[in-house]
Amino acid sequence: MQTLPLAAGELRADIAPAAGGSIAGFWRAWQDGPAQRRTDWLRPASAQGLAQRDPLAMGSFPLVPFCNRIRNGRASFEGREIRFPPNHPTVASPHPLHGIGWQRPWTVAAAGERMIELTLEVEASPAWPWRFSAWQRFELSEQALVTRFGLANRDTAAMPAGxxxxxxxxxxxxxxxxxxxxxxxxxxxxxxxxxLQESDAVRRLRAGVELAELDLDNNFVGWRRQALIEWPVDAQGGGRSLVLQAEAPLDYFVVYCPRGADHFCAEPVSQCTDWLNLLDAHGPGPLGGHRLAPGQSVEARFTLTPRWA
Structure with a gap:
């Protein structure tokens, strides 16, 4: 599968439009004496994942028009019924996840050495009975990778969104x-x-925690829209770190850290799992989400800034 490269100084990124508009890799290419070295800031896409156009094998993928799961794929919103089928490619779960955009090819609207813009148009269906469009813009500098993305309601009725x-x-x-x-x-x-509770995981993450001590797949509220990741000296290089910084409305945070895995996820999102079905009981504060009138849009930005000695 073709990927589109970005390069700025020692930083590199690959974008995979056909694999759900994903980031296939984000890394530092650097010279260590006579050797050319690579330090990955995101998990690099595997050759098999690229061949299969599998977003779950990429470095990051977009979540539109909702984030995380909807219980049994069933919800109601202002007179329209959502009947979303299971969509996990390998796990038998009745709860669809991550929306629609990650399983569709995106269109390249613009591409340059340091910027790529993608777009997506989705028609209404029984699964999601609203027409919408989405876009992403990836901008690489010598210091950071900035991802801007948004979603617009192209339907005739108000649409829920995340x-x-x-x-x-x-x-x-x-x-x-x-x-x-x-x-x-x-x-x-x-x-x-x-x-919803102030759990031990909240306190440990606030203070900084070694990920081997955690086993999480949870949504967090009251996020300050910043996360610090630190790696020790290893085969990829010296001690290094990365700051993930988001802007509103990415006010919620998901940590997926399965014990023993060689990867983890730290996800900036605008709504929590199953928010539509929990709104009546808890209100929007602990759940997030948006109501987009026809023609209205929501957009956000997050930045990955690596640091090394």
């Missing part, structure tokens, strides 16, 4: 994550939220 991105980061021994939030949605056995 947006976000799903970055996968390398998890090597000693990797640490620091991020301040107010509370965490505790989930059931199917990773669906049930109770």
């Amino acid at each position: 947006i976000g991105h799903h970055p996968y980061f390398p998890h090597t021994p000693g990797t640490r994550l620091t991020s301040a939030t107010a509370a965490m949605w505790v989930g059931d056995a199917e990773v669906m939220p049930t109770v």
